Amino acid sequence: SLTVLQALEDGLKRAGADPSVKAVMICGENGKFSAGADIRGFSSPKRQGSGLGHIISLIERSEKPVVAAIEGIALGGGLEVALGCHYRIAHVKARMGLPEVTIGLLPGAEGTQRLPRLIGVPAALDIITTGRHIPAAEALKLGLVDEVVEENTAEAAIRLANKV
Secondary structure: OHHHHHHHHHHHHHHHHOOOOOOEEEEOEOOEOEOOOOHHHHHOOOOOOOOHHHHHHHHHHOOOOEEEEEOOEEEOHHHHHHHHOOEEEEEOOOEEEOHHHHHOOOOOOOHHHHHHHHHOHHHHHHHHHHOOOEEHHHHHHHOOOOEEEOOOHHHHHHHHHHHO
């Protein structure tokens, strides 16, 4: 939603300007990282510069490490947000994917460029074209996530952020 995008943008800008902040952790709520964009929002008027691609570029360009703490699901735009992060930690029960292709939509926030760079073209093409959900263990093998944990994902992400 526009509210979530604005909150991400505001948080990233505040963190970037605050010298006491050394790293940023992005997590979801209620056991889910993000199910992605609400397709009903596609017909809403666009606000200049506040789209998902803009936010992901802010994440990617951050001079401070940004860690995604993935619980539950990171689908569509949610996975694209995680791909923009410098590091990704997933809960063992998490699933990731780009399911919008199953309804005829292409990932629109450069996930089709970031995913192949991260895991290679053959694996990325499978994920991009099938829309299947990738379990955390497979995501780790592919290099999509840096670590899989059974404990609290946010705490694990904070530990990683403190290391880097």
